[in-house]
Amino acid sequence: MDEQAFWQLIRGRRSIRRYQEREVPVTIVWRVLEAAHWAPSAHNRQPWRFAVIPRGPRRERLARDLAERWVADLVQDGVPPQEARARAERSYRRLTQAPVLILVALSMKDMDRYPDARRQAAEHTMAVQSVAMAGQNLLLAAHHYGLAACWLCAPLFAGDLILSLLQLPSDWEPQGFVTLGYPAEERQKGRAPLTDRVIFLDAEG
Ligand SMILES: Cc1cc2nc3c(=O)[nH]c(=O)nc-3n(C[C@H](O)[C@H](O)[C@H](O)COP(=O)(O)O)c2cc1C
Numbered sequence: 771m772d773e774q775a776f777w778q779l780i781r782g783r784r785s786i787r788r789y790q791e792r793e794v795p796v797t798i799v800w801r802v803l804e805a806a807h808w809a810p811s812a813h814n815r816q817p818w819r820f821a822v823i824p825r826g827p828r829r830e831r832l833a834r835d836l837a838e839r840w841v842a843d844l845v846q847d848g849v850p851p852q853e854a855r856a857r858a859e860r861s862y863r864r865l866t867q868a869p870v871l872i873l874v875a876l877s878m879k880d881m882d883r884y885p886d887a888r889r890q891a892a893e894h895t896m897a898v899q900s901v902a903m904a905g906q907n908l909l910l911a912a913h914h915y916g917l918a919a920c921w922l923c924a925p926l927f928a929g930d931l932i933l934s935l936l937q938l939p940s941d942w943e944p945q946g947f948v949t950l951g952y953p954a955e956e957r958q959k960g961r962a963p964l965t966d967r968v969i970f971l972d973a974e975g
Contacts, residue, residue: 783909783910784958786918789868789953790954802915803908806905806907812899818901819876821936823871832865836865836928837858865947868949868950869950873938874944876898876900878893878897878941878943881893905921909921917953918951920948
């Protein structure tokens, strides 16, 4: 891959939330999942899990239940019910309309176990970091195949509901959704100056 193609891949990827109706070939879905599976992971335990959720009644029920829970949370936060419902409705449409919806989860099943809470928390963070790296591979692969994608954090707030509705193994911990499809919008996003985020230290302490 030449320099220009590399930077196009890295900088050209955007979180895109509107998609064409066009179906995504299942072979491409497998390719992006394979890219995710090649991410680095703590102890190479590959703690990521993926569930591809087809469009249809099951996805609609899931999106409806998530929206209802979100409305309840927002209203409890003091958001006016009408506004809460409008926000949840947008989220419902995004989840139900995306050509492909993937649940990204983690499992601690193959990770190390520690007797103390401090190291166990670190081990769990390692699994989260591994799954996040798989997520980034997935997003970049999607971009490579001309697809648009967006990571959504909703599953973090409703893991129990998602596991029971989708009848997934109880060790799965939902981390996010990825919506995928051919793009129906363009987005520009900038970044803060890199120098605001980096410190180069002196060799002398
Ligand atoms: C952990 C994480 C959670 C996110 N959750 C959401 C979300 O719930 N809804 C959404 O529209 N975008 C979500 N995004 C996408 C971000 O808004 C997006 O990455 C950011 O605005 C930068 O835009 P870019 O991806 O186009 O560079 C999330 C991204 C990450 C990494």
